[in-house]
Amino acid sequence: MSDNKNIRIKDIAKMAGVSVGTVDRVIHKRGKVAEDIQKKIEKVLKETGYKPNLLARTLGSNKAVKIAILIPDPDQDEYWALSQAGIDQSLQEWSQYNLELSAHHFDLYDSSSFASIAQSVLDLQPDGVVAAPIFHHESLDFFGQLKKQNIPFVLFNTNLTELNPLSFIGQDLYQSGKVAGELLSYCIEPDDQIAVLHISESIENSVHLKAKESGLRDFVQKDYLVQSHDLNNVDDPNFETEVERILREPELGGVFVSTSKGTHIIASILEQCDLRHIKLVGYDLLAKNLEHLQRGNVNFLINQNPKRMTLVGISHLTNYLLFHKDMPSKELFPLEIITPQNVDSYIQSRIH
Amino acid sequence: MSDNKNIRIKDIAKMAGVSVGTVDRVIHKRGKVAEDIQKKIEKVLKETGYKPNLLARTLGSNKAVKIAILIPDPDQDEYWALSQAGIDQSLQEWSQYNLELSAHHFDLYDSSSFASIAQSVLDLQPDGVVAAPIFHHESLDFFGQLKKQNIPFVLFNTNLTELNPLSFIGQDLYQSGKVAGELLSYCIEPDDQIAVLHISESIENSVHLKAKESGLRDFVQKDYLVQSHDLNNVDDPNFETEVERILREPELGGVFVSTSKGTHIIASILEQCDLRHIKLVGYDLLAKNLEHLQRGNVNFLINQNPKRMTLVGISHLTNYLLFHKDMPSKELFPLEIITPQNVDSYIQSRIH
DNA sequence: ATGAAAGCGCTAACAC
DNA sequence: GTGTTAGCGCTTTCAT
Numbered sequence: 087m088s089d090n091k092n093i094r095i096k097d098i099a100k101m102a103g104v105s106v107g108t109v110d111r112v113i114h115k116r117g118k119v120a121e122d123i124q125k126k127i128e129k130v131l132k133e134t135g136y137k138p139n140l141l142a143r144t145l146g147s148n149k150a151v152k153i154a155i156l157i158p159d160p161d162q163d164e165y166w167a168l169s170q171a172g173i174d175q176s177l178q179e180w181s182q183y184n185l186e187l188s189a190h191h192f193d194l195y196d197s198s199s200f201a202s203i204a205q206s207v208l209d210l211q212p213d214g215v216v217a218a219p220i221f222h223h224e225s226l227d228f229f230g231q232l233k234k235q236n237i238p239f240v241l242f243n244t245n246l247t248e249l250n251p252l253s254f255i256g257q258d259l260y261q262s263g264k265v266a267g268e269l270l271s272y273c274i275e276p277d278d279q280i281a282v283l284h285i286s287e288s289i290e291n292s293v294h295l296k297a298k299e300s301g302l303r304d305f306v307q308k309d310y311l312v313q314s315h316d317l318n319n320v321d322d323p324n325f326e327t328e329v330e331r332i333l334r335e336p337e338l339g340g341v342f343v344s345t346s347k348g349t350h351i352i353a354s355i356l357e358q359c360d361l362r363h364i365k366l367v368g369y370d371l372l373a374k375n376l377e378h379l380q381r382g383n384v385n386f387l388i389n390q391n392p393k394r395m396t397l398v399g400i401s402h403l404t405n406y407l408l409f410h411k412d413m414p415s416k417e418l419f420p421l422e423i424i425t426p427q428n429v430d431s432y433i434q435s436r437i438h
Numbered sequence: 439m440s441d442n443k444n445i446r447i448k449d450i451a452k453m454a455g456v457s458v459g460t461v462d463r464v465i466h467k468r469g470k471v472a473e474d475i476q477k478k479i480e481k482v483l484k485e486t487g488y489k490p491n492l493l494a495r496t497l498g499s500n501k502a503v504k505i506a507i508l509i510p511d512p513d514q515d516e517y518w519a520l521s522q523a524g525i526d527q528s529l530q531e532w533s534q535y536n537l538e539l540s541a542h543h544f545d546l547y548d549s550s551s552f553a554s555i556a557q558s559v560l561d562l563q564p565d566g567v568v569a570a571p572i573f574h575h576e577s578l579d580f581f582g583q584l585k586k587q588n589i590p591f592v593l594f595n596t597n598l599t600e601l602n603p604l605s606f607i608g609q610d611l612y613q614s615g616k617v618a619g620e621l622l623s624y625c626i627e628p629d630d631q632i633a634v635l636h637i638s639e640s641i642e643n644s645v646h647l648k649a650k651e652s653g654l655r656d657f658v659q660k661d662y663l664v665q666s667h668d669l670n671n672v673d674d675p676n677f678e679t680e681v682e683r684i685l686r687e688p689e690l691g692g693v694f695v696s697t698s699k700g701t702h703i704i705a706s707i708l709e710q711c712d713l714r715h716i717k718l719v720g721y722d723l724l725a726k727n728l729e730h731l732q733r734g735n736v737n738f739l740i741n742q743n744p745k746r747m748t749l750v751g752i753s754h755l756t757n758y759l760l761f762h763k764d765m766p767s768k769e770l771f772p773l774e775i776i777t778p779q780n781v782d783s784y785i786q787s788r789i790h
Numbered sequence: 791a792t793g794a795a796a797g798c799g800c801t802a803a804c805a806c
Numbered sequence: 807g808t809g810t811t812a813g814c815g816c817t818t819t820c821a822t
Contacts, residue, residue, distance in 0.1 A: 142497055257783070265780045268777055268778065269777075272624045419787060421780040423780060427619075427657070428617045434770055435770065
């Protein structure tokens, strides 16, 4: 139990025979300090195990921290509405601090919209950025700019490792596919086949969906035949018949849908076609997915937890900016398995 | 977007034509204030949507908050070691604040030890208490005392609703049993039987274990025969043979073990007896349970998350004491399902 | 390069 | 009852 409870800058100053101003300078490496004094202060700092009072620090430097958050339009997809809910909750949680959070929405179906939003964020000159960089190419420019301007950023949902952000928050997609495979193999019959369905609006996303697929394949391929299908155009008039064709395959025993929106789309087709025997594993606690889970059209959901991703992303950046806390450069969330019987316990839970 | 960002007590005072001292008095209901002035200030407070700066508040009232935490000895049971890990992490998280956390351990196998620990906690005169009240009877006295002395307390793991604590943190045990039933019914055969095994040191605990059991029964009883057994004396020389007798029952297809420690005990017996066909659902991420999960002796674990329970309990009380935040009177944790494929994602996760 | 001193918003002791 | 004021520990500006 270190006894640093009451060591203040003032104490350090006294021990080193200097003034608080000088101590402050060495702590924050700002400004000219004679080398010997510098050494001396650093020594005292170390010996006493000085820990700054973060409350006083933030109170003293009386400036508001501006954080900009970039996500797709929450009205276009419930997944992103959950993310927005995370922003809203953060707003509440940090309301007492001198913190300005602003949310910026871009068009999920129009990658060019990202650029214009990005520009307005740059104009804002925020102290930090939290973003879901779902448009790979368009993102590079923006985050390059941030780097140049020394504005720290945290990424979530989609990782762009080459940008090495302050922190990334997300899940291990490959392992997520393995979990899906594990769950399916619990509920289908030995000779069944498995279909993997990717239903996504953007091609950019497909690389991530493929990661899930290969996880699933690696887990089940010794026991089951797996076929995968890309169905990116939900609005295509042939979409439903195409899906039906796939689902009516007599050998088919299980379906893995790699996106949250795809999950309820496929579930309703299964229901319509009365294909109750086919087991379905999908993603996320969207309202429609929950209904299908209750009705038995979906057997398992894997929770990506967009709300908590957002919450944690903001929280990390805030702690960094406000309290100079450091954070893990990568935080992978647990792969939560949702069933009809445990779903309520997740919904009730404050951070589901 | 309320514009309360810059409203300080000083502003309120000016608007109400009084001094900061008086405003402070009405905010904290401490002391004599003329009724009309009181009303006036309250009105201004409401109209401006005043929100105190919590940083300044804690900094200004320069007093350390003492919190005592009561749990069973972490060395006696790994479950409680996880809880202790939660205490340790809290210590870190709150290290910057003026907070004194002290852990107090009682003997898991000796209910009378609780009383003596409790007494020493009372002598400490803490500002708040966080406790796992596993000894019902002995607890009543202690928490009654706390009530009398107006010391707030938060309970976790085991609820004693009649004490109505500031907050309770735990899980819905009945529903937890249902989840176990759901999982077992995924992996056993139609004509299998299910055994419920309660392996617990204290009789006090049995009422909670029964809650889990009835959840399981309600879920599976239309499809499977269920038999339950209480095996409280692990040290009994007949213990193993008794368990073996139960497990070797030819119709037996699945086992539900209602405690974390029981889980690995039964798992090793299953392994020894080479009863690989029997499926096992148990509790918690104890090291031994994880091993058995990897080796296939355990099929599913339900995570009660003692670490996070403890963490959240402390965090709630701290927020209450330090920042006057309110909290849910009951926080039920999600019923997390752990499998060989998602276990690592839980272990890695900061708060598993 | 260093020190002194005025804040940050709130609390609490003290004076009237 | 009400107002005044000296802190809390740190930051930051302004002299020196």
